[in-house]
Amino acid sequence: MLVNIGRESLERGFEDDGTEIEYCPPSGCTQAVAFLRERGGEFAELARDSDPDVRLAAIGGLGLFLDDADLAAAVLRELLAAEQGIAARLRTVETAATLALRLPAASHQMMDWLTGLAADPAQGPVTRLAALVQRARCVPDEIGEDVVPAAVGLLRETVRALPVRPIAPAPSHPAATDTVAPQIVAAFADLDRHTRVYAPTTALLRTFHEALGARLPERTAVLTEQLSSPDPGSRLDAVRMSGELMRTWRGDHTRLLLLVAAQLTTADEEVSAEAAAVLESCHPIAAPAREALAAHIDAQRAAHGPDVWAAPKGHLRSSHQEGVRALARLGDTRAVPSLLAALDSDADAWRAIQVAGHLPQAAEELVPRLGDHLRRVDLSQQWTEMSANAILAALAALGDPAAVPRVVDTLDAAVRHEQHGVTQSALQALGAFGPAGVVALDTIRSLTTATDAHVRPAAVAALWAVGEDLAEVMPLLLGLLDDPITFRISDAADLLGEIGPPASVALPRLRGLLAHDYEWVRVHCAAALWEIGGESEVPAVLEALLQAMIQNPATANHVVACLDRMGPLAAPALPLLREQLALPRRGGRFQSIGHDEELQRMVRTLIARLDPPAPSAPAPRTT
Structure with missing residues (x-):
């Protein structure tokens, strides 16, 4: 508990270089860290305790709170020489990197130690992999071309060295009741599921992925090895990490999507369920997995019957439901039979309802059933x-x-x-x-x-x-523009923009709202100004849109959508659009995969319209 409090206080109260963050209250983060660092020597004593659980709990304190670099380094070397348990050895190597990052006096010797451990054939593959990863964590900008291949090789050795174990059963969760919605129960179950770790090297590999950052080919290579593990728990954690990568970073994830889709056919139903859930959460880019998803749910229906949506085995039911939901979000009608079975049986019908709107082709079958549920x-x-x-x-x-x-x-x-x-x-x-x-x-x-x-x-x-009826609606909209609640102003501006030039009476108020102190209000009002006033409003509209996008990147989807409607008049936005497209991390509203994919598509289309490539010169004629 003390180590966790101290770690959290450090993250909240100090910058990476150890300087105190100004907004952190003196009675909170800084005092907690100061208290623990005054007692840093006690963590050295506890790390040598005879009880292995005490030692494991105390090791992290050496890197976070002990200011005597030589003592900390000596204790860590002593621990690694004596400890046999994987958890303690991993924690020891991690703490060496933490110490190197925190104390300049310890940096050189800890980095040399990690380098030596990674290359020492006398050490086990888990320890060598940990040393390689933690050294990369210390200097991510210095990760060379040889680091990932070395890590993949050590990971392969690690898999052979560790025993293959079945996935431990998850704790059961209470069912929905007459006072608790099933969506709420499922949300808490998902929180528990996402915090569970099944393989001893998972935290280490997460650290490696964080150090690799935007190096997507290298990270995909590591995940490819993780996903080929014979250990189901390692594969389950790798599936989850794959989803995190695809939801966080831009790029072509086709290979990774297919690797995750390949896990649908595994005999380990929990891994299959996790793979289906990841594809569902990544549905805006999951088209390459469409056929694998369809084959998966068809095979389940053939093997377990048309009611497999409500199968009594939890992981089988989850695997089928998530696969159906992923396919439905792709607009594929092969999901319809299972959705109809869910709506007819009322078994987890809420899961089917959430995705039914993606299948307008099946409206004739879905609408009566949805109406009955609503009744x-x-x-x-x-x-x-x-x-x-x-x-x-x-x-x-x-x-x-x-x-x-x-x-x-x-x-x-x-x-x-x-x-x-x-x-x-x-x-x-x-x-x-x-x-x-x-x-x-x-x-x-x-x-x-x-x-x-x-x-x-x-x-x-x-x-x-x-x-x-424009005469009836306009006074109401003008009233909303004067509302102190900002989203009411934005909603009114959106509707005024939809009405277009007939709403010209609102132009003076919309122009005045471009000075509003909330950037979201400015974005919505600027878009409405363009839709109503057209070309005469361009200078003010462009200034408001571009400033808002710089100030708050979350507005990018709305801004770019308006720029797209402006066509050639949006040319001054080209530099900002190119900057947006060059970002490696997902952006847009909520930085969600759906909003970001839409944003990238709109930006590419708009750049192509505003700055088309020059025609190639004709080849010289020959005689």
Whole structure:
């Protein structure tokens, strides 16, 4: 506990070079670290304790808190010579790197020691691999071409040296109840699943991947070796690391996607389930795995029957469900039979509902079932909000007007039970149906004066989508532009931009809002200015958009979408667009894989339009 408190305090209270961060309160981080460093010598004593668990717990304190570099180095050498357990040896080598990074006086001797350990054939492959990785952690900019091949070779030896063990069963989790939504139960189960580690070298390999950073070919080579391990726990951790790499870094991940997809057919159902879950989470780039996913779920249905979605074996059920969800998010109708089985049986139906909106080709089969599920949601219970919202979002995405009566009934019930979140979702769904939702016009109109922060702008948007009465909507939108709640201003600006030139009365207020202190408001208002005012607004719009994108890169998707609509007039943005495309890490809204892939696509398209390659010169004629 003390080591963890100290490590957390160091991360929060000090820069990498040991200087104190100004915002850290003196009574918190800095005092904790000072207290522990005053007692650094005690960690040296505890690291020599006769109890192996005490030694293991204390080793990390040598690197974090002991300021006597020579004493710390001596204890670490002594420990490595005496310890036989893998965990203690890994912790000792890790602590040597921590000491080298923290104390300049220890850096040279610890780095030399790590170099020697990595090359010493008398050491076991686990220790040599640890020394190689930890040295790379100390000087990531100096990782040479020989480091990754050496690490892969040592990893191969390590696999042969360590016993193959079955994956330890995960603890069981409570089921959903009448007061706890199944989505909440699943979220906590996922948190537990993601914090579990199955192989002793996983933390070490995570460190290696962090040191390699944007070197994607090298990291893929390491993961290829990890994924070929005979140990199922090592492969499970490698599948998870593969997902983290693809969700964090840009690049061509086709090879890694196929390697993960190959794990779908493993006999270890937990590994298969994890592979399917990773492909589902990486669905915006998972197209190369489409056929493997389809074959996987078809084979499961053939082997276990059409009800495999609700299989009693947890890992089999999870593997099938995640595979179906990944295929559905790719818009592949081969996922439909399992989704229909889920909706008909009500077994984990919420998982099917979350992805149903990606399959408009199957709307005729999906919409009646989704409507039936929506009818059965009891909106007198607050915990049902998540379920209702998910169904409404799916119906809106499918876009079948046959769903309108059920959505209207849900809107009425949500208003009656003061379920504001469901009211907002129902209004958004009706807006997606457009004039087909006219039967709800009176209810929508009454909600344009609602006091709930989210309901009012959603009602105004639905009023325009359903009624298309500019005279009725404009006063409401102008009122929202004066609202102190920033997202209401942004919502109003978006709708004004959708209306376009007929909303020109809003131009003065939108121009004034370009001086707003919140960059998101400026982005939405600038986009609306362009849509309404056109070319005459370009200088102010460009300045607002580009400044916001520099200030807050999360606005990039919105900014680039507007620049794309501006066409050649967006040419001054070219340098910033090229900078954006050159970034190795994923960006855009929430830095999510979906938003980032969309951002990259838009930026490439826009650059090609604004700066097309020069035509090649014709070849000289010969006689």
